[in-house]
Amino acid sequence: MDSLIAASARALASGDPLGALKRVALREDPPALALRGIAMAQLGELPVARDLLRRAGRAFGSHEALARARCVVAEAEVALAMRDLAGSPQGLLAAADTLQGHGDRGNALHARLVAARRLLLLGRLPQAATLLEPVDPAGLPPTLAAVAELSGAELALRSLRIGPATAALARAQEAAQRAGIPALMAEVAEARAALARPAARCRNAGGERVLRLDEIEALLASGAFVLDACRRGVARGGAWQPLARRPVLFALARLLAQAWPDAVERDALIASVFRTRRPDETHRARLRVEIGRLRALLKAQAAIEATAGGFVLSPPAGAEVVVLLPPIDGEQASVVALLSDGAAWSTSALALALGTSQRTVQRTLAGLQAAGQVRAIGQARARRWLAPPLVDFTTVLLLPGSLPGA
Structure with missing residues (x-):
């Protein structure tokens, strides 16, 4: 040399x-x-x-x-x-x-x-x-x-x-x-x-507050029934039930957790989950099927009981129900979280990281660009996407693979 x-x-x-x-x-x-x-x-x-x-x-x-x-x-x-x-x-x-x-x-x-x-x-x-x-x-x-x-x-x-x-x-x-x-x-x-920034919003019967990562770790270990809307699953006592690939079941679980300790009417569940204003017997039959599936998945964490007009979440005695909400709303949160690292991402890399199709990522980016949240540089295959850093909170819970005890 x-x-x-x-x-x-x-x-x-x-x-x-x-x-x-x-x-x-x-x-x-x-x-x-x-x-x-x-x-x-x-x-x-x-x-x-x-x-x-x-x-x-x-x-x-x-x-x-x-x-x-x-x-x-x-x-x-x-x-x-x-x-x-x-x-x-x-x-x-x-x-x-x-x-x-x-x-x-x-x-x-x-x-x-x-x-x-x-x-x-x-x-x-x-x-x-x-x-x-x-x-x-x-x-x-x-x-x-x-x-x-x-x-x-x-x-x-x-x-x-x-x-x-x-x-x-x-x-x-x-x-x-x-x-x-x-x-x-x-x-x-x-x-x-x-570590010092808010990572999620916590909503329970007492209201809503923001939590840091260490507080979320303590919450998941507390025995509370946690509906995690950041990573789309349910946690209690160290057990984790993913629902990210079951969007209908996740939507039902979220509605029941947000309403706890009250019940949710059947027609309200149908209107929100199946997106119809005129429910009929086919919708009610489908709701019964989906509730049955959700009961089977959550049997280790909580029960779902039928009431005269709907359904209510019933956690074990003494367990609190908490909904963990992402620091930013919307289906686009994971894309924003990845882009916030300051690097220039291609749509193919985003799709690979998120485990979704490139076309889905392109539609999401188009919406974010229209809202002024992201910008593109380059053309055609050289196009890359950027977003400003998110300095008010941390995006750890919105990143792919962020699972309790993983």
């Missing part, structure tokens, strides 16, 4: 991309292309960075497996920043194995952290946990330690384990300060700020 390449690498490691570019900006050899790509990524020029890293990866010979693997990892990190979530992570994990086999433990760990962060974005929390479990941040260089602790903290937050998340963020802050990289310190500060 010549002196200019070494100096450029040291500048990148210290968070000085301009200093790195000064040394290799005019060079076209593979190591210089790779360093230029990483520098451009740090400056936010992600498409240029990806092109440079691909050129570097192709330019390294077949006998330079270590250098090629490092380019794969750097390109994967750029793709993550661009929210390009398509494709298989197998190439990245294979690069990690190559790096580990050549003794480059730091970059091998970095590759696995990039893969874990991709899984977290997609809401695949169990798979992310599997990748993060063997990672021990102790003894790592400060930058890697901070990223590892941040990833662990995000996994804990998304699983509503606030104590471990708080501890991991404290360690991440210490590591980021030792690394001295402003962008990393800002990311840790933003994650810590989320």
Whole structure:
């Protein structure tokens, strides 16, 4: 390695991309292309960075497996920043194995952290946990330690384990300060700020109030019957019943929980859930069928009793019924939550993260754009979507895969 390449690498490691570019900006050899790509990524020029890293990866010979693997990892990190979530992570994990086999433990760990962060974005929390479990941040260089602790903290937050998340963020802050990289310190500060912001609205018989994440964790552990409208399910005593893929049952459960301790008339349930103002016997028969299905699903959490005119939710003796509402209303909340991270998302990446069709995402974005909540940049396949950060509350409960105890 010549002196200019070494100096450029040291500048990148210290968070000085301009200093790195000064040394290799005019060079076209593979190591210089790779360093230029990483520098451009740090400056936010992600498409240029990806092109440079691909050129570097192709330019390294077949006998330079270590250098090629490092380019794969750097390109994967750029793709993550661009929210390009398509494709298989197998190439990245294979690069990690190559790096580990050549003794480059730091970059091998970095590759696995990039893969874990991709899984977290997609809401695949169990798979992310599997990748993060063997990672021990102790003894790592400060930058890697901070990223590892941040990833662990995000996994804990998304699983509503606030104590471990708080501890991991404290360690991440210490590591980021030792690394001295402003962008990393800002990311840790933003994650810590989320702990103090409202995460949801809580509505019960006594009225409505806002809750932080630690208060929501305590509520879910309290034994109360919680209708969670953020993640579309029902929780009580540590048991979780998802209803996100059963919209009719979720709508019925929400109406019954909001009305508790009162009953809801049959015609009111039919009008709201089946969207008709003139119910007939077919609607009443369907209501009986759907209530029966809901009873079977919720039998471990609460009973649903018939009254003279409708149905009433009946939790176990002494249990309170609470409705947990998202901090923002509407079916578009999850899209807004993903876009609020400040990155530019494609419709395909949003659809992949939300587990829905690209056409559904396009319709949602059209509505949000008409309301002035999001904006588009680029055209055709290069179009990306942005939204301003949401600073008044945290969107953890609206992100994919945020499940109790996941």
